[in-house]
Amino acid sequence: MSEQIAEAGRGSVNAANLTRNDYKGAPSTLCQGCGHNSIASQIVAACYELDLVPEQVAKFSGIGCSSKSPTYFLGRSFGFNGLHGRMPSLALGAMFGDHRMKGIGVSGDGDTASIGMGQFKHLVRRNLPFVYIVENNGVYGLTKGQFSATAEKGLELKKQGHNPYTPVDICMEALVANATFVARSFAGDPKQVKELIKAAFSHRGIAVIDIISPCVTFHNHDESLHSYVYGKAHETPLHDITFVPAREEITIEDFEQGSVREVELFDGSRLVLKKLESDYDPSNRWRALAMMDEAEKNGILLTGLIYVNTEQPSMYDLYNLPDEALNRMSSDRLRPTRESIDALNASMF
Amino acid sequence: MTQEPTAVTENQQTQAIVNDFCITFSTVNGSGSATANTTLLRALFKMGIPVTGKNIFPSNIQGLPTWFTLRISKQGYLARLEKDDIVVAMNPATFSKEQEYVVPGGVLLYPDDIKLAVTRTDIHVYPMPVKKLTKDAEVPPKLRDYIANMVYVGVLANLLGIDLEKIYQALDFHFKGKKSAIMSNYNVVVAAAEWAKANLEKKDNYRVEPMNATEGYIMADGNAAGALGSIYGGVQFVGWYPITPASSLAESFQEYLPMLRKDPVTGKDTCVVVQSEDELAAIGMAIGAGWAGLRSMTSTSGPGLSLMSEYMGLAYYTETPVVVWDVQRVGPSTGLPTRTAQGDLTQAAFISHGDANFIILIPGSVTECFEFGWRALDIAEHFQTPVIVMSDLDLGMNQWMCKKFEYPNEPMDRGKVLWEEDLQKMIERGNGQWGRYLDVDGDFIPYRTVAGNRHPRSAWFARGTGHDEFGRYTEEPDVWERMMNRLLAKFESSREHLPLPEVHTMPNAKIGIISMGSADAAVIEARDQMLAEDLPTDYLRVRAYPFSQQVKEFIRNHERTYVVELNRDGQLKQLLTLDNPELATHLIQVSHLDGLPLTARWIREQIMTQEAK
Ligand SMILES: Cc1ncc(C[n+]2csc(CCOP(=O)(O)OP(=O)(O)O)c2C)c(N)n1
Ligand code: SF4
Ligand SMILES: [Mg+2]
Numbered sequence: 001m002s003e004q005i006a007e008a009g010r011g012s013v014n015a016a017n018l019t020r021n022d023y024k025g026a027p028s029t030l031c032q033g034c035g036h037n038s039i040a041s042q043i044v045a046a047c048y049e050l051d052l053v054p055e056q057v058a059k060f061s062g063i064g065c066s067s068k069s070p071t072y073f074l075g076r077s078f079g080f081n082g083l084h085g086r087m088p089s090l091a092l093g094a095m096f097g098d099h100r101m102k103g104i105g106v107s108g109d110g111d112t113a114s115i116g117m118g119q120f121k122h123l124v125r126r127n128l129p130f131v132y133i134v135e136n137n138g139v140y141g142l143t144k145g146q147f148s149a150t151a152e153k154g155l156e157l158k159k160q161g162h163n164p165y166t167p168v169d170i171c172m173e174a175l176v177a178n179a180t181f182v183a184r185s186f187a188g189d190p191k192q193v194k195e196l197i198k199a200a201f202s203h204r205g206i207a208v209i210d211i212i213s214p215c216v217t218f219h220n221h222d223e224s225l226h227s228y229v230y231g232k233a234h235e236t237p238l239h240d241i242t243f244v245p246a247r248e249e250i251t252i253e254d255f256e257q258g259s260v261r262e263v264e265l266f267d268g269s270r271l272v273l274k275k276l277e278s279d280y281d282p283s284n285r286w287r288a289l290a291m292m293d294e295a296e297k298n299g300i301l302l303t304g305l306i307y308v309n310t311e312q313p314s315m316y317d318l319y320n321l322p323d324e325a326l327n328r329m330s331s332d333r334l335r336p337t338r339e340s341i342d343a344l345n346a347s348m349f
Numbered sequence: 350m351t352q353e354p355t356a357v358t359e360n361q362q363t364q365a366i367v368n369d370f371c372i373t374f375s376t377v378n379g380s381g382s383a384t385a386n387t388t389l390l391r392a393l394f395k396m397g398i399p400v401t402g403k404n405i406f407p408s409n410i411q412g413l414p415t416w417f418t419l420r421i422s423k424q425g426y427l428a429r430l431e432k433d434d435i436v437v438a439m440n441p442a443t444f445s446k447e448q449e450y451v452v453p454g455g456v457l458l459y460p461d462d463i464k465l466a467v468t469r470t471d472i473h474v475y476p477m478p479v480k481k482l483t484k485d486a487e488v489p490p491k492l493r494d495y496i497a498n499m500v501y502v503g504v505l506a507n508l509l510g511i512d513l514e515k516i517y518q519a520l521d522f523h524f525k526g527k528k529s530a531i532m533s534n535y536n537v538v539v540a541a542a543e544w545a546k547a548n549l550e551k552k553d554n555y556r557v558e559p560m561n562a563t564e565g566y567i568m569a570d571g572n573a574a575g576a577l578g579s580i581y582g583g584v585q586f587v588g589w590y591p592i593t594p595a596s597s598l599a600e601s602f603q604e605y606l607p608m609l610r611k612d613p614v615t616g617k618d619t620c621v622v623v624q625s626e627d628e629l630a631a632i633g634m635a636i637g638a639g640w641a642g643l644r645s646m647t648s649t650s651g652p653g654l655s656l657m658s659e660y661m662g663l664a665y666y667t668e669t670p671v672v673v674w675d676v677q678r679v680g681p682s683t684g685l686p687t688r689t690a691q692g693d694l695t696q697a698a699f700i701s702h703g704d705a706n707f708i709i710l711i712p713g714s715v716t717e718c719f720e721f722g723w724r725a726l727d728i729a730e731h732f733q734t735p736v737i738v739m740s741d742l743d744l745g746m747n748q749w750m751c752k753k754f755e756y757p758n759e760p761m762d763r764g765k766v767l768w769e770e771d772l773q774k775m776i777e778r779g780n781g782q783w784g785r786y787l788d789v790d791g792d793f794i795p796y797r798t799v800a801g802n803r804h805p806r807s808a809w810f811a812r813g814t815g816h817d818e819f820g821r822y823t824e825e826p827d828v829w830e831r832m833m834n835r836l837l838a839k840f841e842s843s844r845e846h847l848p849l850p851e852v853h854t855m856p857n858a859k860i861g862i863i864s865m866g867s868a869d870a871a872v873i874e875a876r877d878q879m880l881a882e883d884l885p886t887d888y889l890r891v892r893a894y895p896f897s898q899q900v901k902e903f904i905r906n907h908e909r910t911y912v913v914e915l916n917r918d919g920q921l922k923q924l925l926t927l928d929n930p931e932l933a934t935h936l937i938q939v940s941h942l943d944g945l946p947l948t949a950r951w952i953r954e955q956i957m958t959q960e961a962k
Binding site for chain 1: 391394395522567568569577580581582583585586588609610612613614615617618619621623625626627629630631632633634635636637638639640641642643644645659660663667753754755756757760761763768798799800801802803804805807808809810811812813814822
């Protein structure tokens with residue numbers, strides 16, 4: 001097969017000269033209809049549309065059905081499937097290998113809000129530039145249907161009976177830990193998921209997206225908060241989101257005057273948030289917390305960009321790093337000079 | 350061996366004891382005695398006299414008794430002594446007890462405001478006017494307690510003949526040339542020395558004399574040495590969480606990185622240090638960095654090592670290089686966190702669940718802490734596996750006279766890492782194939798690419814789940830077995846590639862001693878003592894696990910080999926037995942655990958008693 005024919009057979013390409021296929025992973029082994037699958041597809045779509053080079057993205061996960069999904073997207077990217085609840089530390093260390101790369105982690109509600117709560121919050125407070133997706137189904141899928149920390153109080157599950165405890169809200173935990181980008185979405189709202197992922201990749205800091213992602217096998221009763229039916233009935237977007245890449249001009253005329261807010265992201269791209277019922281300001285952390293609290297009381301699934309702060313220095317900014325990748329530094333730049341050892345010994349008496 | 354207390358005789362007064370005694374300082378934790386003690390240590394060292402200093406301190410910041418012993422040894426022995434020749438008793442709370450430990454003919458120095466009874470009649474007693482001399486010193490009241498310790502420095506200088514000029518140099522070094530600090534301390538030293546000269550009649554026999562025995566040596570602690578060795582080894586990522594006695598290792602990076610590790614090209618930093626939220630995260634970060642091609646490490650002590658065990662298994666199975674320093678303390682649980690032991694050895698060897706084995710390096714001196722600092726990084730990257738370096742509190746936190754640090758005599762071994770062009774060649778060589786876990790060279794060590802490699806076929810997926818030679822998920826029984834057997838073969842192949850044991854023999858020796866780590870100092874001295882009593886010994890110091898073939902031969906060649914170590918269960922003996930079941934009867938456990946460094950006397954007594962049977 002000549003190169004030309006191969007080219008022609010590739011279908012449409014993006015600005016990185018790659019096809020959608022170049023962003024795909026292995027076929028999913030998760031259950032048909034699992035919310036996690038739809039999120040994996042949106043990660044593929046977002047990366048394709050962002051023209052990311054797969055070799056310059058690293059992907060990470062913990063343990064769970066959700067954490068299996070990094071094999072189902074970005075097959076040409078380096079990945080590390082770590083330990084249950086310990087993906088944040090693994091990713092943090094790894095991202096310093098080549099800090100010019102993009103990083104994405106996929107976790108579950110058990111992985112993040114139970115066993116991994118500590119690492120999650122500490123990754124957040126360090127503000128590592130990293131897309132942190134929680135595929136939140138309110139249950140432990142992989143271990144077959146136990147309550148997770150995000151399951152609502154009173155939830156009834158087949159093997160477990162009633163959940164006696166109040167739930168953890170991942171977005172609120174992120175906000176309290178000073179996250180600089182917090183969003184919530186719903187696997188049943190793929191367009192919003194995709195736009196949020198694109199924005200998250202363009203944010204210089206931690207970007208937490210808590211995505212309600214129904215487990216069709218163990219936790220999909222119509223009346224439970226993490227089901228498709230409930231989500232469809234109760235999703236209330238804060239705004240209509242459009243991600244505008246840096247290279248594209250947007251004309252405000254495209255939108256009705258006074259009806260949009262814009263958030264400029266680190267790389268010059270923008271998020272256009274079109275007002276829906278009320279005008280929501282995602283730069284007020286306190287207001288965000290109050291609103292989340294209110295929505296939770298009323299059983300409303302609020303989705304959209306809950307909070308963003310583009311001013312906070314990222315973790316990389318706190319280190320005096322060279323522009324090039326640390327992992328490409330040659331040995332002679334890593335070992336102090338032969339002469340230095342004499343001065344060192346002289347100082348040791 | 351203990352002598353009956355007798356009154357000090359004329360005879361004792363005339364036999365000078367020169368450069369061979371020990372001084373114990375008994376103070377209250379947090380009273381600032383460290384400056385005074387290290388000043389004496391440095392001054393003696395500057396006089397060319399072999400000297401070591403050991404802290405015995407409680408797990409507390411302020412208020413409890415703490416001891417510092419300074420051993421002066423013309424023969425260069427560095428181990429702890431069980432007796433006190435000279436005691437400086439600054440702490441009223443332990444004053445009465447302290448007297449009991451002084452050898453007959455020994456010396457007791459104390460502040461004259463301690464009004465407690467001196468019950469011993471067979472020792473020399475010198476009260477010191479500490480209050481008066483510090484008052485005269487004209488320093489701010491809040492500094493008085495600190496300065497008070499300089500009084501005993503001055504009195505000892507006079508009594509023992511320590512050169513004041515050397516004390517000045519020591520202070521100058523300590524206060525980094527800051528004149529006001531140097532002088533406010535030095536003035537007290539001089540005043541105290543003058544007071545002693547005018548008022549004390551020296552009756553004891555202890556003296557120091559300048560020697561020329563510290564040439565080529567430095568004074569350092571193992572933690573700083575470990576950090577420095579790692580810095581010379583090109584460490585690029587350190588994740589750590591504070592814990593005694595390991596903290597000062599990681600903190601040394603803060604001290605030394607700015608001067609040693611600015612990139613010569615850009616002037617930027619080439620090593621990232623992150624204080625993590627716990628040890629689970631410290632090891633996770635270090636493994637992430639190691640996977641991404643950085644030379645990475647963490648440092649901890651027993652409790653932290655326990656927390657790292659799950660991640661260690663992941664690193665083992667994914668073949669990720671990482672270095673873990675374990676500066677051991679006394680366990681289990683919180684144990685005695687400020688006391689020393691070698692009790693984590695078996696935990697380290699078998700850390701993590703399932704079939705896993707780990708390379709261990711065991712430095713026996715501060716100089717070796719430096720050397721193993723860089724070697725560990727080489728070994729980890731060479732074998733693509735975790736390496737645990739086992740130090741301990743005694744080695745890590747005490748001041749040892751040791752050989753100068755030597756510049757690494759080997760180029761960095763970065764292992765089999767493929768960048769874009771290498772990978773292209775590899776693919777061409779492999780007829781279009783390359784697999785992360787393929788044993789291409791037949792040495793059980795595969796090739797790896799690291800994140801950031803832009804070759805479109807460079808990426809692979811690291812996973813703790815079953816994988817084949819190409820990193821693909823599989824549960825195939827034979828693949829699992831094959832992969833696990835290769836990992837074992839790789840581990841086995843490291844035996845002769847690790848620091849080999851150090852062997853010292855004596856003519857006509859019939860029995861052997863095997864030991865490790867900081868126990869070395871006491872073993873060396875004990876062997877000389879036993880030789881003096883006609884019991885020559887051969888000695889092998891283990892420096893790495895898995896053990897070299899030499900270890901087996903040593904055990905085979907000695908009918909009885911005493912395994913000397915600092916723990917209850919004889920953990921080194923356990924590992925030796927596992928490796929040499931056919932020789933198990935040759936091994937005799939000599940293990941001891943009281944939280945204090947081993948002494949030559951104890952070892953000698955154990956072995957001589959056994960041999961007498
Ligand atoms: C240390 C440890 N404890 C327990 C487990 C078992 N385990 C595997 S996945 C999982 C829960 C996963 O739940 P979640 O993160 O919500 O992912 P989901 O499967 O629901 O997507 C548990 C408890 C494990 N792998 N490791
Ligand atoms: S068990 Fe639930 S979470 Fe797991 S793959 Fe199936 S649907 Fe998804
Ligand atoms: Mg879940």
